[in-house]
Amino acid sequence: MDRDQSARLKRHQKVASVLQEHPTELATLPAVQDLAAEYLRRFELLSPALAQKGLRSEGATEAKTDHTTTLIGRVVRHANALLLLYKKEGNLEAARNLHVHRSDYTRLNAPELATEADEVAQAAKLRQADLAGYGIRPADVKDLAQSVADFTAAAPAPKVAIEQRKVGGATFRQALKALDDFLKEDLKAAMELLAQDHPQLAARLQEARRVDAPGYGRSAKAQARKAAKQQRKGDTPDGAATPPAG
Incomplete structure (x- = not known):
């Protein structure tokens, strides 16, 4: 519309x-x-x-904002841990493809943010054991996946x-x-x-x-x-x- x-x-x-x-x-x-x-x-x-x-209720708007803030915070933390891991392994291409700043995510629309966050969550899940040395616990990886799901559920449907x-x-x-x-x-x-x-x-x-x-x-x-x-x-x-x- x-x-x-x-x-x-x-x-x-x-x-x-x-x-x-x-x-x-x-x-x-x-x-x-x-x-x-x-x-x-x-x-x-x-x-x-x-x-x-x-034109939704204030409560619904606040809930969506909370999901966004929580998601971006968790994505940035995991992305930076992956960045250091990839650099240590010499995988510079994978490191370059990561977005590690909050501004990288705040400027995205809802579908783009959901996609980017899910990619980081999937990468973190694959390297879960290796991320322990960077302060990322299995519970953190699980929380990130849950944040992606919560954000996707709260995001508005596409205009189409x-x-x-x-x-x-x-x-x-x-x-x-x-x-x-x-x-x-x-x-x-x-x-x-x-x-x-x-x-x-x-x-x-x-x-x-x-x-x-x-x-x-x-x-x-x-x-x-x-x-x-x-x-x-x-x-x-x-x-x-x-x-x-x-």
Whole structure:
């Protein structure tokens, strides 16, 4: 999921949130209520992508960070022990292929780090007996292998999983485009119907659907409140003031 798709999906999340907060108002117009229900149904099919994109709980994020820190620390220690062993044996090519600095690993993405760490873990397992003189015990080698497994389990799934996943018979990209169209056409028409009796709800929906539009700044909420106030007072749609009496 690229940045544009993420922004569009977050917009739908905001619109869905507003709809879910106003069931009573929606129930006054059965046709609009049906449209809202259909929109929410379609959004629910796409919502798992929000979690995969990284909008997870703080606890999950902290757990992943802990796994990364632990893994890199253990990998660097084992890699340096292997480096000294290889040099002692005169195996300079193997020594050159090792990454022995923390920065070598912190700049890698999750799949790359998992691969590099697993290679070091496998090498350490093969030379376990020879590494004893470098302070690497069998328990340390086992801990490294466990860290690789823990990190791999906590790492996010590849982006391609979301791109290729079928959503109600369509790809993620197609389903998101269909939801965009539903918002711009069907739900926009519903907003017009809501504006007469529920101007505040209509204004909130308008704000939510425009939140990621270029140039939509901090004044959005103020504009929404102003629009609702004008409709309550019976002002004209273009914002012109009602002529004074007499």
